[in-house]
Amino acid sequence: MFQIDRMGRKPIYEQVIEQTELMIASGVLKPGDQLPSVRALSQMLSANPNTLQKAYAELERVGITASAPGNGRFIGKDAKALIQERMLDLLADVEHLSAKMHVAGIEKAQVIAAVEKGYAHNPKTVLQPEKGQST
Amino acid sequence: MIIANNVTKRFGDIVALDHLNCKIPDSCVYGLVGANGAGKSTFLRLASGVFQPDEGSIKMNQLPVFENSDIKKRSVFIADEFWSLPRADMKRMADLYAAAYDTYDYKKFHALAGEFGLPVDRPLNTFSKGMRRQAAIIHALSTGADVYFFDETFDGLDPVIRSLVKKKLYNEVFDRGATVIVTSHSLRELEDTCDQLALLYKGGIVMESDVNELKTSIFKMQVAFLDEYDKSKFEGLDIVSFSKLGSVATLIVRGDKAKYQKKLSAMEPLLLEMVPITLEEIFVYEMEALGYVFGKEEDEHETV
Numbered sequence: 001m002f003q004i005d006r007m008g009r010k011p012i013y014e015q016v017i018e019q020t021e022l023m024i025a026s027g028v029l030k031p032g033d034q035l036p037s038v039r040a041l042s043q044m045l046s047a048n049p050n051t052l053q054k055a056y057a058e059l060e061r062v063g064i065t066a067s068a069p070g071n072g073r074f075i076g077k078d079a080k081a082l083i084q085e086r087m088l089d090l091l092a093d094v095e096h097l098s099a100k101m102h103v104a105g106i107e108k109a110q111v112i113a114a115v116e117k118g119y120a121h122n123p124k125t126v127l128q129p130e131k132g133q134s135t
Numbered sequence: 136m137i138i139a140n141n142v143t144k145r146f147g148d149i150v151a152l153d154h155l156n157c158k159i160p161d162s163c164v165y166g167l168v169g170a171n172g173a174g175k176s177t178f179l180r181l182a183s184g185v186f187q188p189d190e191g192s193i194k195m196n197q198l199p200v201f202e203n204s205d206i207k208k209r210s211v212f213i214a215d216e217f218w219s220l221p222r223a224d225m226k227r228m229a230d231l232y233a234a235a236y237d238t239y240d241y242k243k244f245h246a247l248a249g250e251f252g253l254p255v256d257r258p259l260n261t262f263s264k265g266m267r268r269q270a271a272i273i274h275a276l277s278t279g280a281d282v283y284f285f286d287e288t289f290d291g292l293d294p295v296i297r298s299l300v301k302k303k304l305y306n307e308v309f310d311r312g313a314t315v316i317v318t319s320h321s322l323r324e325l326e327d328t329c330d331q332l333a334l335l336y337k338g339g340i341v342m343e344s345d346v347n348e349l350k351t352s353i354f355k356m357q358v359a360f361l362d363e364y365d366k367s368k369f370e371g372l373d374i375v376s377f378s379k380l381g382s383v384a385t386l387i388v389r390g391d392k393a394k395y396q397k398k399l400s401a402m403e404p405l406l407l408e409m410v411p412i413t414l415e416e417i418f419v420y421e422m423e424a425l426g427y428v429f430g431k432e433e434d435e436h437e438t439v
Binding site for chain 1: 162301310
C-alpha cells in the first residue's frame, strides 16, 4: 500500500504520514480500517520499525488514527475531516498563486480552467507519492 | 544500553579515541559515521570488549565489557572480513559459535542458511567474499545476542541481500529489543536504516541525534527576491549556512518548516523552494564547521 521513494529527499517517516493521509482523503482507507502492524510494515518496506513507530505515533497524536490495545491501529472517525481541515489552509496558497497569476497578466479564465482540470482528476490516481527533488 | 564515559584509546603515539562519550539506547539502530581514521572501528572493538580503554569506561547494561564473558555473550561482532577455521564449513563454524554463545539457535541457523541460499556443508574457503560475509551475518543472527556490531559489513552486499539482512535485523530489533550498531560510509543507506546517528571526528563524537529529528528540524531552501538583498534579510531565522549566487540564495536553516514557509512567503519571493536535507549535506556542513573538508585528510596522508 505504501510507495516509499528511497531516492528522494523526503524522510520515510514523512512519506508514511503523507501517504496515509492521502489514502484517507481519497477514500482508499476508510474510518475503522486497520493499518498494518509496525512489524508487518517494517518487513514490507524493509524500513526501520522505530521510524515507522514514530510515524504511527504522529498520526495518532493528531487524531487521524486510534489504537486499541492488543488490536492494532485503526483509522479514526474524524480522520477525513481532520485532513480536510488542514487542506483548507492551503486555500491561502491558491489565493496567493492566483494573485501572482493576475500580476503576470494571466487570464482569470485560464486559472479557473487549471482548477477545473485539477478537479477532473480521479482522486485515486492522484495517490502517486510526491517525488522528492533530486538535486 | 551502552554507555561510554570519557573513553580514550591510544596505539603508541596515535590517539584513536579522545575522551569519547556516548549513550546507545536499547532497541535502536545506531549509525556511526566519520572520515577514515576517525575511530569508528576502534570504538566498535572497545564496545564489544576486544580492546581495553586506556582511560574512561565503557559499559553495557552497567557492567564493564572488557574480559567480561557474560556481557560479551550478549553481543556479536561482524567484521568486514569473516574469520573461519581452516577448511571449515558453515556447520562447523556453527559449532564454534555455539561453544561461545549458549543461546545459539541451530534451527534458526539452518532456516537462515536456506533463506540466503548458502550451502552449509561446503568449505568456506570456496565461498566468494560476499558469501562469506553473508555466512558471518547468519551466524551472528543465530547467536541470540542483544547487540550487533556491524563494521562496514553492509557495504559489500548486493541490494537484494542487503534488504534481506535489514529485514532480519529489524525483526530482532522489534521482537527482542536488540540493538544494532553500524558503521558505514554510505550516508544514503544509513539515513534509511538507522534511527540514531553519531558523527565521529578525530576520536570524539561531535554530533549525536535522532535521524527523524535531524531530518525534520533542519532543511535546505532556495529563495530569490526581485530587489537586491543580503543575509540580513533573513534575520530571525536560525541559519546554519548561507550562500548566494546572483539573486538566488541557498540557505540551510534549523527550525519549523511550516513557520518559515509562511514567514518567507509573506516576503513576496520570486522563488521559494524548501527541500528536506540529506544526511550527506548535514555532515558536510557540520564537518566544515569543524574545519574538515571531505577527502582532504586522505590526500594529505598520500603526499606526506
